[in-house]
Amino acid sequence: MRLELGNVLIKDVQFGDTTKLEEGVLSINKQELIDILMEDEHLKKVEVDIAKPGEKVRITPVKDVIEPRVKVEGPGGVFPGILSKVDMVGSGKTNVLKGCAVMTTGKIVGFQEGIVDMSGPGADYTPFSKLINIVLVCDPVDGLKQHEHEKAVRLAGFKAAKYLGETARNVIPDEVKVYEVDTLTEGLKKYPNLPKVGYVQMLQTQGLLHDTYVYGVDAKQIIPTIMYPTESMDGAIVSGNCVSACDKNTTYHHLNNPVIEDLLKVHGKELNFVGVIITNENVYLADKERSSNMTAKLAEFLGLDAVIISQEGFGNPDTDLIMNCKKIEAKGIKTVIITDEYAGRDGASQSLADADKAADAVVTAGNANQVITLPPMDKVIGSLEYVDIIAGGFNGSLAEDGTITVEIQAITGATNEIGFSNLTARTY
């Protein structure tokens, strides 16, 4: 299977009379976009703003970040099972608006939404400070329950991304990346001497606002299954979760999964990247046992020699991570796990809620409890009123002048566990 990703490099984003993409400049007819989003009866008000790298702008509470993409050749459309039919995606041609993103904010849904600073010390901790963000400030109608509110804002983000993605349908991309993946038997024939490697991707499915969707299905209800590495590049997996901002995988992360990218870079050279096993992180013990059993079985069934396991979230999912690691290692399959740490504000506490000696190869995305001071910004998109209560904030986080003292847990993408960023930790 072959997917060509055509990157159209976005140099600027501005509001204009028509929505179009010319010479790398994305113009947006603001009212037209708002009208599309306001078709959802659950939304009372939508505003659209633009935030650019280096600006003294703070966006909070950030819910999801989505990269605009459009399917230009091959089966299916972006976000299958949600905005497009449930065709299989991951082959053909997809164009990408590289360098910009849709970001959703507005009244808080739960507690676990994030902060994105476009400049200053906080900007170093989030990958989204480097993008031009088209920010949707969405407010729900009164009396909407949290889970309905979350859904309405989630869909608004996808719709906006699809709407903007359409502008790239007939644009010739600045660069084309080709991803070639093989079926199991083809791969074995082509690379008989290379180690067979898989990627076990754990999806956040603790429920109650902690959900991920695969081809439109709530991943709580799946049993682990196998995917081609390219499927998530077309939006087969999307975020619907309000787990702490630092280590939730936004939809942008899923579209640009770096474990998949980095394994594909060495596919056919140093290893044979056989495929992705997706699994979930349900809260009931029976679910945890069933899913980790299935994951280990699939790894064995595929004849894998080694896997990378990535986590999403922390605490309760630490148990899923360790179960997966233990059971896969017990089958003689080597593992590397990617996680992050909650070692306390002083860094002196034990970092994980579960541990096992089988987990002898760990990549860490850093200690989420580290405290950071974010100086005031000239402009806030969204609202500062929730800073004290978001995960990573505490009573007194927000000073009168707009300075924020929070754990980096509150910064979107700070300790991402699919290894999207460079932050890590070592023992002093």
Place this chain on the structure above:
Amino acid sequence: MGKIRIVHYLNQFFAGIGGEEKADFKPEVREGVVGPGMALQAGFKDEAEIVATVICGDSYFNENIEEAKAKVLELVKQYNPDLFIAGPAFNAGRYGVACGAITEAVQNELNIPALTAMYEENPGVDLYRKSIYIIPTKDSAVGMRDAVSKIVPFALKLAKGEKIGSPEEEGYIKRGIRVNYFADKRGSQRAVEMLIKKINGEKYETEYPMPDFDRVTPNPAIKDITKAKIALVTSGGIVPKGNPDHIESSSASKYGKYDIEGLMDLTADTFQTAHGGYDPVYANEDADRVLPVDVLRDLEKEGKIGKLHRYYYSTVGNGTSVANAKKFASEIAKELVADGVDAVILTST
């Protein structure tokens, strides 16, 4: 900056006063350099000067730790040094413990940069590595020259207030503190490289060695539950409406203790959750769903349990560090035992 002023700490043996028979020697100060101080002074050349040496017997220090510490601090303080060095204690156990204790006290109470040095298996290392800088040495005084060569550059850096790097860079014993930094490569790339090394049987270094995990064996069952006093403790964040103690929605730094005397039922008007890790709708509608006061009152009435304890304890178990959770639990457990509680129902979310 002029010459850096240093106060040095030695035990009775290294100060040349005597062996075990003189171990009850009380704290005393001498101007200038004593014993191993000479080797250190030679290492510092003109950059620093050992202005005084405090001496204390190992037995005296360990048997009168509070008094000895207070006296040593007083002696150190009067010289107003820029830096304090204790030892090296090599593999002398009681000396190592004394060096650790006094280095910690000077650092924390006098706010003077301080360090000590000893053999890695000295019991002083385990006791104090988390709070102070300890330079590793050989197990006996034969390693003095080697110790000096490691202590001097680190001591100068510390005294000058320069940024202290990682244990690998600076040579001190790991303190067990996790510190963030930006690596050259993103996490996924590091994972792929680590995996390839692991597959090939090459040496690789895990970024987080697994801790020894604390597993608790449950106590035996209560013999007669109908006589038992039962308490409720939750990490589900149930608090009186308004969250009066401002328990954080994540990474809780505290817990609350709340009186439920005479309360039959938790309602949407009186209780809520402070927890940020789950959809709060159902807990806020009826907090009994997380903290089952209503059911326990029924059981109390029916005589199926002895009594529901007057207070419940609550915190938020969301990103809360294991160290904080342990601290809360030991404080709560102490109070529960003192209040004659026989059993606890722990609820989460």
